[in-house]
Amino acid sequence: MTLFSRLSAVFFLLIFCFSFHSFAQNSVAVQVEDYVILKNGRRFDGTVIRTMGQLDFDKIEFLRRGETEVYSPEDIQSFGLGTGEFFKSLDLPSPDGKQFIQVFYEGELLLGRGKDAFYAGKEEDMKRLTDKPESIGGGTSKPYKETLMELMQGNCQKRVSSQIRGAKLNEDDLVWLFSKYYECKGGEFTFYGKARPAYILSPIGRLAVFESGIKSHIKTRDRKDVLTSSPVIQGYAGLSVHSLRKYPRFSADAGLSFETSKLTWETQYNTSSIQRSGTEEISHSFVSLPISINYSLFKTRKKDFFVGIGGGYGVSISDSKFAIQDERVSFSERVTLEEGSFTTIKNGGFFYHAQAGLLVNLPSNRAMTFSAIFRHLGDYYSVKAGTNTANYHKLDLGFGVGFRF
Secondary structure (H helix, E strand, O other): OOHHHHHHHHHHHHHHHHHHHHHHHHOOOOOOOEEEEEOOOOEEEEEEEOOOOOOOOOOEEEEEOOEEEEEOOOOEEEEEOOOOOEEEEEEEOOOOEEEEEEEEEEOOOEEEEEOOEEEEEEOOEEEEEOOOOEEEOOEEEOHHHHHHHHHOOOOOHHHHHHHHHHOOOOHHHHHHHHHHHHHHHOOOOEEOOOOOOOOEEEEEEEEEEEEEEEEEEEOOOOEEEEEEEOOEEEEEEEEEEEOOOOOOOEEEEEEEEEEEEEEEEEEEEEOOOEEEEEEEEEEEEEEEEEEEEEEEEEEOOOEEEEEEEEEEEEEEEEEEEEEEEEEEEOOOOOEEEEEOOOEEEOOEEEEEEEEEEEEEEOOOOOEEEEEEEEEEEEEEEEEEEOOEEEEEEEEEEEEEEEEEO
16 A cells, blocks of 8 residues: 555544544534523523533523423523523524524523524514615615614714624624624623634644645656655644634634655666666755635534645755766767766745645644645656756655644
8 A cells, every 4th residue: 555545544534533533423412501591580501401612502401410301482581502592582583483592692682693693682572684785765675784873873873884884694694783883882782702813813723744745747658767755754844814703614724834854866768879877866845935815615503524636835954965977879889978967956936836635723723734635846857868858746645634723
């Protein structure tokens, strides 16, 4: 089994293990300290039986002192999860009826989410926020923006009107809007959660192993070159911009990488009158500044499958350890030996790369990444055999394991 095959097997085994681990977590109850508040105001601590990441409840199963009680929205006032989420039983506009609503902001105006919709307003008069366009005055307007303008009437409306006009109907934008509203209005309010900033900047590191290959660019049919490379070991450190409030599926990475490998070139060039062959051993290092833009294809609370493209600039450092060529002339037994490097490696240049992988979220906003990476460096090698020169692109395929702090 080649190194590339072994790396492929390890990579897919890691993805399978993490997927199985996540599935196992999703099939058991979350054992954290939760609570319910009854209609008379009494609070009981216990456990809400649920699957990992569940935030929609038609009813809850509440485990306390070894006994399980089932509560519907008509039975209790509210309940909370040990992870910080808070839910109230609220009467919603028809036809939604009474439901458990996850509350983000509670004050003069309440902001919450229930199943597939967002709600805002006073507790006794909640309004559903909808983005179905309606024609208004010859133009188009999103009804939820008109609703928010109406709810936030007063001195603070001017302060947040631009945020309302630019807000999309999602949790990040609505929470951001209400934070600005209460920042202006003041008064008593409770925020259940953590306000997400416009973006998050995190240090990242990665260790990758590549298998290197070549693709002919300019070569005559009489040339035969074979490159044998030791595994290319790359270390990478940089910064990641992710969790963008307006573009949550996108992220970007930039950093510095260093890699090293051993190269062996075997070259052969035959004509009707001359046969020339050679061998060269090279110690090779590459320092680069790669930049990537990534896009999330499928995202859950624990996992994120992503793809990315990017490029960068790199500088090569190479040292020829041994090089020799021999030349044989037809109809002669004479062999000419020539010592000296016959391979030229580009000193510096631009490259592009692509990647696909899996990000696994860890506690404390950390994450691990497992990625397959392809890289292309154009016209990277120039190999001479006498007066004949062949040029090659450098192609690298590898797997990396990273950590986001």
